[in-house]
Amino acid sequence: MLSLNGKYLNGKYKIPLDEKIYALYNIKNGMITGDAFWYTNGGHLECKLEYKRGVCNGLKENFDNDGxxxxxxxxxxxxxxxxxxxxxxxxxxxxxxxxxxxxxxxxxxxxxxxxxxxxxx
The missing domain is CATH 2.60.40 (Immunoglobulin-like)
Incomplete structure (x- = not known):
């Protein structure tokens, strides 16, 4: 469960994974839900995942630099x-x-x- 100051996160979040990679998550009641996206190399989509109740559930696709x-x-x-x-x-x-x-x-x-x-x- 994802929380901040004792409250579960809700909304859309851009989370840095390192200096050049970040993720976009939809979080509901502290759990990642729906489509999540990982970006790298100047904003190129690297990975798209489907989440349900905080775990990967559905299709995961990885993309090359040409998309x-x-x-x-x-x-x-x-x-x-x-x-x-x-x-x-x-x-x-x-x-x-x-x-x-x-x-x-x-x-x-x-x-x-x-x-x-x-x-x-």
Missing amino acids: KVWLRQEYKNGKQDGLSEMYSNGLLNIKSEYKKGKRDGKQISYSSGKLISETEY
């Missing part, structure tokens, strides 16, 4: 749960399935858009 998604992950109750996809040059490189924070199901690897391996977890 393209290079990592997309699904979360449930703060743990990876669902698909995880990693991209390079706009092409899917790795697609994995997760359940409760652990790999569960197939992991498929690609090179230049062509299937190169499948692993079952």
Whole structure:
């Protein structure tokens, strides 16, 4: 729970994470909720996450300097749960399935858009 002087935070906050990185959070009753954004390198969007009751719950996307998604992950109750996809040059490189924070199901690897391996977890 996020609080200041004994009161839970409510509203939109810009929180510095270090000298060049900051986050934008919506906070309700002391818990991050809704979309959160991390920015770096002069205001470039680095990451977008969905929160529910203070934990990552929904889609997380990481962006490269050109604004393209290079990592997309699904979360449930703060743990990876669902698909995880990693991209390079706009092409899917790795697609994995997760359940409760652990790999569960197939992991498929690609090179230049062509299937190169499948692993079952």
